[in-house]
Amino acid sequence: MIAIPTPAPGTRLRRWWAGRTLRFRITLVVGIVSLVVLAALSRLGVGLLSHALLDAAEAELRDQGTVVSIRIAGGVPPAEVRGSQIRVVNNAGDPVDNGSRLPLDAGELRRLAAGESVISGGLRELRLWVAVPAVAADGSTWRVVATTDLVGGVTLLARAAIVFLVAALLASALVALAAWGATRAALRPVDRMRVAAAALPPGRRLPVPTARDELRGLAEAINRLLARRDDAVARLERFTGDAAHELRSPVAAIRAQAEVAVAHPQPELVAETLQAVVDESARLSTLLSDLLALARADSGQRPPAQPVDLVAAAAAAISRVTDDAAEQPVLQLVAPTPAQVAATASEVALVLDNLIGNALRYARSVVRVVVLPAAQWVRLVVEDDGPGIPESDRQRIFDRFVRVAPEAGGAGAGLGLALVEALVQGRGGTATAGATPGGGARVEVRWPNAGAAS
Numbered sequence: 001m002i003a004i005p006t007p008a009p010g011t012r013l014r015r016w017w018a019g020r021t022l023r024f025r026i027t028l029v030v031g032i033v034s035l036v037v038l039a040a041l042s043r044l045g046v047g048l049l050s051h052a053l054l055d056a057a058e059a060e061l062r063d064q065g066t067v068v069s070i071r072i073a074g075g076v077p078p079a080e081v082r083g084s085q086i087r088v089v090n091n092a093g094d095p096v097d098n099g100s101r102l103p104l105d106a107g108e109l110r111r112l113a114a115g116e117s118v119i120s121g122g123l124r125e126l127r128l129w130v131a132v133p134a135v136a137a138d139g140s141t142w143r144v145v146a147t148t149d150l151v152g153g154v155t156l157l158a159r160a161a162i163v164f165l166v167a168a169l170l171a172s173a174l175v176a177l178a179a180w181g182a183t184r185a186a187l188r189p190v191d192r193m194r195v196a197a198a199a200l201p202p203g204r205r206l207p208v209p210t211a212r213d214e215l216r217g218l219a220e221a222i223n224r225l226l227a228r229r230d231d232a233v234a235r236l237e238r239f240t241g242d243a244a245h246e247l248r249s250p251v252a253a254i255r256a257q258a259e260v261a262v263a264h265p266q267p268e269l270v271a272e273t274l275q276a277v278v279d280e281s282a283r284l285s286t287l288l289s290d291l292l293a294l295a296r297a298d299s300g301q302r303p304p305a306q307p308v309d310l311v312a313a314a315a316a317a318i319s320r321v322t323d324d325a326a327e328q329p330v331l332q333l334v335a336p337t338p339a340q341v342a343a344t345a346s347e348v349a350l351v352l353d354n355l356i357g358n359a360l361r362y363a364r365s366v367v368r369v370v371v372l373p374a375a376q377w378v379r380l381v382v383e384d385d386g387p388g389i390p391e392s393d394r395q396r397i398f399d400r401f402v403r404v405a406p407e408a409g410g411a412g413a414g415l416g417l418a419l420v421e422a423l424v425q426g427r428g429g430t431a432t433a434g435a436t437p438g439g440g441a442r443v444e445v446r447w448p449n450a451g452a453a454s
Contacts, residue, residue, distance in 0.1 A: 023183045031176030038171050042164030049160055053153045057128050058117050061085075061146035065132030068144045075137045087145040088134070096142055104129065112145065119150065126150040189215050197222055202230055250284040302426055305342040307450035310378055311335040313345065314369050317352035321360065329363040329384070331356070339373035341447035347423045354416035355382040355443055362386030362441060373449060377429075380445040389441045394433040420445065 017025065068081045068088075078088035078097035088097040093109035095101060102109070108118045112131040121127050128150050131143045193215070196206055205223045209216045254277050261273040311333075318331045341348065352369075359367040363384035370381040389397060396402055400418040421431040424445050434442045 023180065023187060026183045027176050027180045030179035031172055034175040035168060035172035038168035039165070042161070042168045045164055046157060046161045050157050053157070054117075054128065057148055057150070057153070058130055061117075061128065061130040061148055062132060065130060065144040065146040068146075069132050069134035072134045072136055072142065072144065078142065081144075085147050087147070089131075089143050089145055091141060091143065093143075102129075102145065113143065124151060126154055190218070193219060193222070197226070200226065202233070250280045253280045254284070303344055305427055305448075305450075306344060307340040308343050308345050308348045310339045310341050310348065310371050310380060310447070313348045314352055314371055314380070317349065317356055318369065320353070321356060329360055330366045332366060332368045333371075334368060335371040337373055339371050339378045340450040341378045341427075342450040343423075343427050343447060347427070351380075351420050351423055351445060354420050355380075355445070358382075358416050358443075359384040359386075359441065373451070376449055377446045378449050380447070381442065383436050383440060383442045385436070385438055385440040387441075388435050388439045389433055391435075397433055398431060417443070 020028075064086065068086055071081055072078065072088070081088065082097040082099050087095060087099060087102060089095050089102065091113060093102065093104070093106075093113070104112070104118065104120055108120060108129070111118050112129060115131070118129040119126065120129065126149070127147050129145060129147045131145050134142045134144045136142060189209075193206060200206065205226060206219045208219045208223070257273045257276045257280070314333055314335065318333055322328070322331060356367065356369065359382050363386045366385050368381075368383045370379075370383070372379040372381065398417050398421040400415055402418075417431070417433075420443075424431050424447065427447060429445060429447045431443070431445050434444065436442045
């Protein structure tokens with residue numbers, strides 16, 4: 001039997017809270033905060049009222065004790081001033097007015113002797129005690145103790161606390177209702193904007209409020225998001241259509257060659273057909289590899305950049321395409337100083353292979369690869385002496401499936417320069433196209449200089 005773990009109470013609470021509406025959460029938070037604040041104010045009010053009552057009672061008792069102290073100083077015996085609220089004791093707390101002992105312990109008596117007020121008894125017999133010094137006619141020093149009942153004051157404070165608490169509850173409920181109404185009114189334009197955005201057809205945008213407030217910023221942000229969505233959808237549709245078109249040609253050629261081989265199984269024809277199938281399969285494999293590399297570049301998930309020796313990578317790329325054929329254009333590497341770029345070795349190899357391969361398709365006799373490091377950038381320039389790129393097409397050649405002169409450059413799919421731009425821009429660089437002084441094509445790539453970054 002598999003035991004299913006029980007979510008922790010905190011996790012359940014967070015899930016419950018996340019499932020509530022924004023209006024409910026704002027109202028609940030405002031209501032709780034207002035209740036806590038009002039309850040604290042109520043407690044503060046009851047405390048201030050309690051201090052005021054005690055101060056008033058203590059002042060009144062001291063006045064009474066002072067009057068009795070004056071009478072004792074005038075020669076009145078303590079027994080004559082004794083009453084239910086007035087007692088006379090010596091400094092030790094023993095009565096000198098022929099009455100019973102005070103219902104106070106030793107600590108409370110010491111506090112009285114020190115001039116402090118004392119509260120004793122339970123809630124039903126709560127009393128306040130105050131002692132005032134008195135000097136008898138014979139020079140004896142006594143204490144006039146005045147006391148009063150605090151039960152009525154406590155009852156008043158309890159009623160005041162209940163009133164304050166009820167008022168705090170009612171006030172917090174009113175604040176919560178006000179917060180609910182204010183939140184509903186504030187979110188109503190957002191709800192209308194959400195409904196309008198969900199119903200917008202492609203190409204349409206939300207109306208932007210005239211007031212420069214948060215709603216205007218939200219509408220502008222949604223419009224930018226919709227623009228990016230429409231642009232991404234358009235690029236995806238165009239890319240899908242172009243990819244399907246480009247994939248259809250090699251697949252159709254492979255199928256046609258295979259059908260010919262099946263229909264005419266002559267040995268010499270089969271060998272020719274198989275060679276054509278191999279060529280079309282290689283073209284299809286290259287196209288799929290480029291599409292996969294473009295998809296990875298578009299995803300933005302790239303490994304961390306590392307210093308890559310661009311001069312060594314360029315030499316390796318040249319050696320990969322060099323052969324002994326007489327019609328092969330001459331490949332020249334010009335690298336006056338070492339240079340390191342911030343990228344990965346595979347990215348640099350892909351960029352070099354595509355740039356050199358593209359130049360070899362159009363070059364007549366020479367392809368020049370130049371590496372020029374600078375302060376913050378490393379320039380990679382690939383030039384050829386071919387027909388060049390028309391000025392009107394120098395930006396368009398970095399678009400996908402664009403071939404300016406397919407009849408002159410072989411069977412490329414038009415993805416090489418698009419992949420170059422995507423890989424270089426992903427590392428913060430640039431790719432541009434231009435012309436050589438002789439009219440040939442010139443493609444320049446700028447990478448961040450890893451040596452300068454370190």
